[in-house]
Amino acid sequence: MPYFDAASSAPLHPVARQALIAALDEGWADPARLYREGRRARMLLDAAREAAAEAVGCRPDELVFTSSGTRAVHSGVAGALAGRRRTGRHLVVSGVEHSSVLHSAAAHEEQGGAAERVPVERTGAVDAEVFAGALREDTALACLQSANHEVGTVQPVAAVAGACRAAGVPLLVDAAQSLPWGPVGGDWSLLTASSHKWGGPAGVGLLVVRKGVRFAAQGPLDERESGRAPGFENLPAIVAAAASLRAVHAEAAQEAARLRELTARIRARVPELVPDAEVVGDAERRLPHLVTFSCLYVDGETLLHELDQAGFSVSSGSSCTSSTLEPSHVLKAMGALSEGNVRVSLPMGAADDDVERFLAVLPGAVAAVREKLGAPVAAGRAAGSESLVLDVLGRQCPVPVIELGKVIGDVPVGGTVTVLSDDEVAALDIRAWCHMRKQEFVGEEPADRGTAYTVRRVS
Template sequence: MTAPGEQPPATYLDTASSEPLHPAARAVLEQALEAGYADPRRLHGPARNARILLDNAREATADALGVRPDEVTFTPSGTHAVHLGVLGLLAGRARHGDHLAASAVEHSSVLHAGRWHADRGGSFSTLPVDSLGRVLPEVAGSPAVIAVQSANHEVGTVQPVAVFAGAAPVFMDASASAGRLPLPEGWDAAAASAHKWGGPAGVGVLLVRKGARWRNPFPTDDRVEERATGMENVAGALASAAALQAVVAERAEVGPRQHALIDRLRHGVAAIEDTEIVGDPVDRLPHLVTFSFLYVDGEAIVTELDRRGFAVASGSACTASTLEPSHVLAAMGALTHGNVRISLTRETSANDVDRLLAQLPGIVADLRAEAGL
């Protein structure tokens, strides 16, 4: 194994991709790895220990999210929780129809589930959004299931999930907001991902409302829990629950502070000529903003910021493995090149934001000059 290179620690501004492990998770993780190795379904002492830890994780997660413990299932990833949620509601509705309508700005895991469903004889369409990225509340036809995220993962806009309740069972991808904002009403199944709130990677959360018609769309095994995929990551689930509890306990303080820092960033970036700031300025996630600089190559600006010690994400085509621009920005009609997404940690300071704002105008001017403008 090699250690990471000797470099000053980066100013990490990509928590919407993955949040650093919360200190509350770190302590629990080590203890739970020690005590939670056994199969919770066996009948011996170590198994009972693991069962207690898993039940604790479920109860703490339910409490932090405001749901019932028996509505919570831990999955091997957020993506897998999304696939189980979307396709499981569709399977539960099979006698009523096979049409899935999902907002055009869903995370790719939702859209891939829709295409997978369509490839197997179902039908799939997307719901348009306005220029802020907010899904329009009209639904054509009578879909069997509607998928709408709690908030957008790229531009931060909060979605009106509750307006879709009653039209059809609603799947809600809550990955971008879980822990940061209370869950809205109106969904039947939901998904989240622990590493986006400061838990370890490899823990997703599937929520299925009591009474919702949900059937496992995938092959399972002989284990008891209908919704679980194999043996749960017991230690990871408990650490994730500890992080979630801490994030929820801190959010009355962290949320407004992050919201104000993003306002400061939006204001500062707006002073750079030919810049588009994307997403709802007010009704949004507290910690995230996306903007695009006209004539700038997205990969170049991410690389220049990385050289100066800032870790940021981009939705521009040249930064994506697919060479396609962000489907979120495209659905909004927003500029897709020169794109930067900033997402704050719980410790990001006004000084961090100001240091970033001090660098951006020069980088953008240099890249535009290189482009001949």
């Protein structure tokens, strides 16, 4: 069954599996102990640290192993902020960071700090100058992902790192999505990553803190991992993580070229095959294996279910039924349609045939969902044909834009449709719909119940 969600978690790489099983026998003892089994564990740990550091492009003593990428981010952000508390308590992050960064920023605000979220362009990338403009004298830390986890857009890390260096602000790079493809260039100060994203085992993250960066680990004292990652080392998994990172990097260039061709095919074909579908993210500056698109008039969870039934495992940043950070804060920050969103992230080794099958199955799956959702219009009409009021109060995404799509043809070019909706996603989706359908979004204002969104027909 084709698994196309490597960005969530990659299947275990054969090298990781082999290294893990070998290390189970050699690496279960406490590396802090001086007897034979402890010394053997220590040697494995040291070797893994050297291998991982070489793959990241840092010194071994700058890298510690955490229990996950999320923990690396939490500890890295908290430690860097505390290390520069005297400078100030201002934190800069992009608006499309992973939830671990955004939740760290929120925790910082709860403790009285300030956090600024830099907006992104429609591609999902920050503008390096806009990012640099957010740096202040009291900025303690800036965070920018190397590439976005939902849409694959590569961020201008080197330019932003240069601006941060010039301003004397350390930059933390969340490299979770890009590290499988190679080291992160640029003069960054801290870096985080997650083993199970590159085909290593779960339970291992990386936190790199460059020499000279002020850092004060938070939480109760613990002597493990230079005091930056408390708890007994997850050694066999660490050994497997380091070994597989090297193996993955050795294959990266060739596999990236192959997968880039497959994702380019998806980017080109989806809009041809599926009516009212929009591919999002930067077409050029992007991860090789990841492509995201949104389909109008489709509920993402239902579409995922259809695709799962057809044998394809993909992910969605869509709203409506998921519990957290939904609708996708990334798509929202980009101003992209959040409904009917599908993220395809190919694991290394993904087969050409499977991608072709996916493209063959997708149009039918989207059509099936649209048919299920093709509910009757629940609209009251005002007198006169120049303007029309569509009452979809109480109806959830994607019904508001489905109904809007049905009635826009009922007013003449130059006429308006006013949508009354109390679904908060409507604010995003009606704008995105206008962008896709080349109609004009006139504005919104509070109504007796919900909000009135006005759209002018221009074509």
